[in-house]
Amino acid sequence: MPDLYSRRSFIAGVLTAGMLSTAAGYLFTRRTPVTLTLVTGADSTGARDLLINLWNRFHPDVTIEVVEVNSSTADQYDKFVSTKADIYNLDIIHIPRFSARGRIAPIDRPEGLTLLAPVQRASQVGDGSAQLWAVPFNTDVGMLFRRIRDKTVADPEPALDQVIAATGELAGPLAGQLASEASTTDEAFVINVLEQALAQDSRILDDKGVVSTSLGQWQDALAPLKEAMLGKRIVAVSGEENTNDAFQDRTLRYMRNWPVWYPRIDREERAKPDTAAVRIGRLPIGILGGQSLAVAGDTAHREEAEAVIQFLTGMPAQKLLATYGFAPTGQEAYNDAEVKAAMPHLEKVRSAVEGAHPRPMNEGYADFSRVVRQHTYDYLRRPDAELTETFVEQIQEALK
Known part of the structure; x- marks a missing residue:
């Protein structure tokens, strides 16, 4: 079905163009430029780098430097915390350990984003809390x-x-x-x-x-x-x-x-x-999976780090990530007419995520x-x- 894949490429291009105005909406005026370090594992899709490049294009005073750390699930905590960071991109199962040890700070959920229920439960500071320990970048399920x-x-x-x-x-x-x-x-x-x-x-x-x-x-x-x-x-x-x-x-x-x-x-x-x-x-x-972006507890640039996370996890970014095969975290991306037409299989993915169980969210x-x-x-x-x-x-x- 070449038409389906042509449509996906077209939608990805349209969303990328739309993200330019979103990136431009986060305005910073600084006398001294700052570079934020994002510590993360690898991404073979190129979607994350695309979003970061869009941000950097419009924010020469607040740029993101990606530091990829080669780690397994077992040693991610030790390797990540030994690397100076402003933002961590965490596997979902590491959120409890980072939060329990004061390595990350709570953050507000991006406006206009209604997280799927299992995704929110795995990330929120406590039952009923409006804050999250980490904002989901993507979700995942087998x-x-x-x-x-x-x-x-x-x-x-x-x-x-x-x-x-x-x-x-x-x-x-x-x-x-x-x-x-x-x-x-x-x-x-x-x-x-x-x-x-x-x-x-x-x-x-x-x-x-x-x-x-x-x-x-x-x-x-x-x-x-x-x-x-x-x-x-x-x-x-x-x-x-x-x-x-x-x-x-x-x-x-x-x-x-x-x-x-x-x-x-x-x-x-x-x-x-x-x-x-x-x-x-x-x-x-x-089994619920996925990655989430968290503000490092000891960063000197919390305001800027929060703005970056809001941009990378907001609804325009979620729609763009979906065109690269990622499972979106918010209901709005699954309900979007263009995304549904380009990736009709996402309805199955949403059903699977909503029925997924997390691994023990324990330190x-x-x-x-x-x-x-x-x-x-x-x-x-x-x-x-x-x-x-x-x-x-x-x-x-x-x-x-």
Whole structure:
């Protein structure tokens, strides 16, 4: 469908032009120019750099310098705080640790932005508070990609448990991030395990991020995944791009990945003679992800940092980010007629985000993630391995 992708490019261009006037609306008059340091991980899409360049073009007295820190989820806190910053771009799970240790300061939500409920809950200072610890730059949630070979055949959207059960016409195989080669891919493995567990038992992790400490629940929830892994019904790979490669190179039917990959995967797969389309659907309950921008607690330029964050996360920016494949954080972007026409799959993404559960929003999350990784990795691969009481005891210890 070349028209769809031409439309996306056109909308992106129109939004970029519109952002120029938005950037110009933040006026600063300073005798001494200041450069704000934004500490962040990498962005392969180019969307973030585009927004920053737009800001810098209109604000020669208040410019943004990006410092990319190569970090995994496990070591992001230590690496970020060892780098002098005015603004942090945080993975959602790091907000509690940064706020508990006074590393970030509360900030007002951008005007005209109505955050999706799970996104707001994960960011706000407290129940009912109008302030946020960090303003969401984008949100994210795992999605189920599926290959369509014949559009004339009925295409019922499958549930994740049907995909891995190898029963009926909706059976897999499924490519997912259920392997890990290093600390950089450990968190993807943990997220995939949690999503598979939630597909069997929604009580494993509730919508506030409270995790079950019932060993029996965990055993029942992960038993189907273990059976599918041992039965070779899952193609377990490490990392998002390796999952894309497995899905495409082996022409697999299903893949679990993030929605930011959808435009590229869909465009490339449509060129194959045996693929009519790639579609995405929601998981029963996905894991909430995303990045958020926070003001460093010790910055000497709080007013300027807040203005930058308001610009980078406001509604015009959200619409622009959507054209690059990101999941917007605000209701208004999903309701925008032009965005809906250019990216019709976003309605599925919105449904998935609204039904997503956060990981435990706890300062001890890194220890929790390590416990899940250590206890479930071998369990899923060895027929004789079992989950024991030590597993749930260590979860309780990590999150106490």
